[in-house]
Amino acid sequence: MTDATQTPRARLALLRPGSWRPLAGLGLAFAIAAALIAIAGANPLTAFGAALSGAFGSPGQVATALTKATPYLLCSTGVALCFRAGVINIGGEGQIALGGLAATAAALAWPIADPFAATAAALAAGALGGLAWAALAAVLHLTRRVHEVLITLLMNFIALLMVGETLREGLGEVGAGFPQSPLLPRAVWLTRLMPPTSLNVGVFIALAVALLAALLLWRTTFGFAIRATGASRRAAAYAGFSVPGVVFGVMCLGGATAGLAGAVQVMGVQYRLIEGYSTGFGFISVAIALLGGLDPLLLIPASVFFGFLETGMAAMQRQVGVPSALVGVIEGLVMLTVLAGTASGARQARV
Amino acid sequence: MRGIAKSYGAVRANAGIDLDVEAGQIVGLLGENGSGKSTLMKVLFGMVKPDAGGIVYKGRELSGHDPRAALAAGIGMIHQHFMLVEAMTVAENVMLGWDAAGRWLKRGAMATAVRDTSARFGLDIDPEARVGDLSLGRRQRVEILKALMRGVDLLILDEPTSNLTPGEVAGLFGVLRQLKAQGKGVVLITHKLHEILEITDAVVVLRDGTVSGRRPTRDASAGDLARMMVERDVTAALPRIATGRGGAPLLSVVGLTVAGSAGDALDDVSFDLAPGEVLAVAGIDGNGQSALVEAVAGLRRPEAGSIALLGRDVTGASVAARVRAGLAYIPADRGMTSLVQGMSIAENLALRDIGRAPHSRLSWLRRGGMDQEARRRIRDFAIRTAGPAAAARDLSGGNQQKIVIAREMDRRPRVLVAFQATWGLDPGAARFVQEQVMAMRNAGHAVLYVASELDEVLALGDRIGVLCGGRMVAIVPREAVDLREIGLMMAGHPGGEVTA
Structure with a gap:
């Protein structure tokens, strides 16, 4: 009886039913987007053509898309680890902002001459900034039993306001007329790979983090504990894992990668901290984490896709004249359709 | 009801059961978990379609009905878990889902109607009270009131006393006597002997889906009923070699107390497990079994008492430390606890x-x-x-x-804790599990085997413990088992306390 009932389903499971559903969601999102473009008075084919050439038309445009993808990949990796453990951390937004703040503060406070040491110190400060913010949320969640969604969401607002306040007071550039920090010392600038584009070595940092996360998740006992905790906390406790320990651990990891995303953005693209520099990064990263099926390696194409989506849409807006809000609409559509697709596949998901 | 039969897969929940209830009569339906009581009543209330058999209610054939039709015909059922909206008042709950209440809410009229019915049956219910503020006993009365106002003449109560305090139970019995006096028929599902003896007019005992006995309550004794409820073939020949059962205990539990809701707590439980023995614990579900196994396994912190494994105190030890120390645990729940289904x-x-x-x-x-x-x-x-x-x-x-x-046996543990280890398994698989347990015992290790199937407990145990109300009311050596006594103790009846 076992063999008869199990073989076809086992084969289906090997195809990983979760993996094609996000793609189906993408298709649906673009179909709806095409209709919206038509309603906006443009030819959808022309518009998508403009988007394609805007995204892939020149090496510089590709580089721009990859630059955009870098913080997304870093932050979504942490989000994916949290979601794998069943912890809905949507505090990426605030953790990125504080990561950027911490990296800026460290770079300005302790000028180190050696570029390598200076860069490493500022990156570490960024990661620690995000980690500390996430750890605070984790402690409140675990000891006071505040729901993690609520606490990570609300702490975003505090973090963003903290960054704004610091830029208006201590860290702000005198006479800039805009809440931003002074230029960071050259020693912490991340090397540009393709001047004049902003593409920098941060993209390799992001790739390395995604690879490390994949190793952690699939190849270590802690990753095993993460997957067990996400599937069933009772089973994880029965297996002998400390569930609060796992929750605390993944939230710290998520905070660290988000903080690193902020640091890379500040040190590689802007060379200074600017208020609102990371608006939306944290939430887009949640969409990317889900689009990539919470698999750190699949987050690489998912992040790159969002990078190209944004550059392509910007080009579409310039050339075809469709409203710029359509970028946000399409991103939202992708998130909705992918979520709808993966939710119906969740019962069969492997962990 | 005549010749009711219902099978779930290979399990025959009801195999040709007859049941009669007269107006003004309280009939007790007695049996262990899984004996077919609930299935029979679900058939009557139209929640389950029988494979065979028929129902005649007030001279009318009743078949293919659903709960709504059963209610319209005058049959009501009070479930163990109440179907009330806590944020609403009593009157609002009565109106809810009742067509006769009309499309417009007539709060005043409804409150008066509730007050009248309440007074007539001695229910003492305030129509304006919010259900969430009422005790469980009161909520149950609201359910009874709902049924009565819908014109129910036959009321089924599924284990109505399981969540009630003794005072509330006395109150409920008062209400049932009122119902009887006014010509209503009542079916009382229970596994508690003293309730049967106290309140019913007739009793029907179910075992393994068939009627194992029926008689007027005045002709029945607790001993009789216990025997009818639990007696069965206990000659399952599992390989049992003499192990001597000597040596220092492998597991020592002293004064173990676990806080929790009623039925999920443990009160001052002590026992030793010697090498080469199975302590099999019987009891009706929800008498502290999960609190016991989870506390020993390290998943729940006890409030008081101590647990020693191979002579070392592990009361505060983590789950992982207990596994390393030689403790294996087979939980009851494969869906969410003992397996990660997606792995x-x-x-x-x-x-x-x-x-x-x-x-x-x-x-x-x-x-x-x-x-x-x-x-x-x-x-x-x-x-x-x-x-x-x-x-x-x-x-x-x-x-x-x-x-x-x-996973649990291959680690070569010294002590195994098993909880409902054969639950939901077909006979072959269940046998495999039992043989593994006996093999472990025969190799000189110790097993704590907690199950609600009494024949399984009797087949496996070297000593038989009985859990009732979170207390280990007795531990009896296999040779000294008296079925009648075990049945009495499981049902919370003060039997002769025998301890070994």
Whole structure:
């Protein structure tokens, strides 16, 4: 009886039913987007053509898309680890902002001459900034039993306001007329790979983090504990894992990668901290984490896709004249359709 | 009801049951968990379609009905868990889903009607009270009131006293006497003997889906009823070699007290497990069984008392430390506890040993080692599967339980705690589990075997413990087992206290 009932389903499971559903969601999102473009008075084919050439038309445009993808990949990796453990951390937004703040503060406070040491110190400060913010949320969640969604969401607002306040007071550039920090010392600038584009070595940092996360998740006992905790906390406790320990651990990891995303953005693209520099990064990263099926390696194409989506849409807006809000609409559509697709596949998901 | 039969798969829940209830009569339906009481009543109330048999109610054939039709005909059922909206008042709950209440809410008229009915049956219910503020006993009366106002003449109560305090039980019985006096028929489902003796006019005892006895209550004694409820063939010949049962205890539980809701708490439980013995614990579900096994396994912190494993105190030790010290645990729930359904068989076989060779080294998983170990266990324990990479959820219940058994036994534990280990398994798979348990005992290890099936407890145990209300009311050596007494103690009847 076992063999008869199990073989076809086992084969289906090997195809990983979760993996094609996000793609189906993408298709649906673009179909709806095409209709919206038509309603906006443009030819959808022309518009998508403009988007394609805007995204892939020149090496510089590709580089721009990859630059955009870098913080997304870093932050979504942490989000994916949290979601794998069943912890809905949507505090990426605030953790990125504080990561950027911490990296800026460290770079300005302790000028180190050696570029390598200076860069490493500022990156570490960024990661620690995000980690500390996430750890605070984790402690409140675990000891006071505040729901993690609520606490990570609300702490975003505090973090963003903290960054704004610091830029208006201590860290702000005198006479800039805009809440931003002074230029960071050259020693912490991340090397540009393709001047004049902003593409920098941060993209390799992001790739390395995604690879490390994949190793952690699939190849270590802690990753095993993460997957067990996400599937069933009772089973994880029965297996002998400390569930609060796992929750605390993944939230710290998520905070660290988000903080690193902020640091890379500040040190590689802007060379200074600017208020609102990371608006939306944290939430887009949640969409990317889900689009990539919470698999750190699949987050690489998912992040790159969002990078190209944004550059392509910007080009579409310039050339075809469709409203710029359509970028946000399409991103939202992708998130909705992918979520709808993966939710119906969740019962069969492997962990 | 005549010749009611209902099967779920291979399990015959009801096999040709007859039941008569007259107006102004309270009939007790007595039996263990799984004896078919609830199925029979679900058939009557139209929640389940019988495979065979018929129902005649007030001279009318009743078939193919659903609960709504049953209610319209005058049959009401009070479930163990109440179907009330806590945020609403009593009157609002009465109106809810009742067509006769009309499309417009007539609060005033309804409140008056509630007050009238309440007074007529001595229910003492305030129509304006918010249900969430009422005690469980009062909420039950609201359910009874709902049924009465809908014109119910036959009321089924499914284990109505399980959530009530003794005072509330007395109150409920007062209400039932009122109903009887006004010509209503009542079916009382219970496994508590004293309730049967106190309130019913006639009693029907079910066992394994058939009627094992029926008589007017005045002709019945508690001993009789207990025998009818639990007696069965206990000659299952499991291999049992003499182990001597000597030596220091492998597991010592002293004064173990676990806080929890009623039925999920433990009160001052003490016992020793000697090498080479099975202590099998009987009891009706919800008498502290999960509190006991989870406290021993380390999943729940006891409030008081101590647990020693092989002479070492492990009361505050983690789950992982207990596993390392030689404790194996088979939980009742395969869906969410003992297996991670979405993980592979290999990962599930390594679930509680992931931190050691051959599954990992220095925190790095060794896929090859896990795979090899899994293949060996799949072979040794005859788990029927496509291979170690298949998901646990794709296996049958019996094969899933074999994963748990393989993982827990292959570690060579000294003490095994098993809870409902054969629950939901077909006879072959259940037998496999029992043989593994006996093999462990015969090898000189110790087993704490908690189950609600009495014949299983009797077949496996060297000593039989009885849990009731969170207390270990007795531990009796196998040779001295008196079925009547065990039945009485399970049902919370003060029987002769025998301890060994």
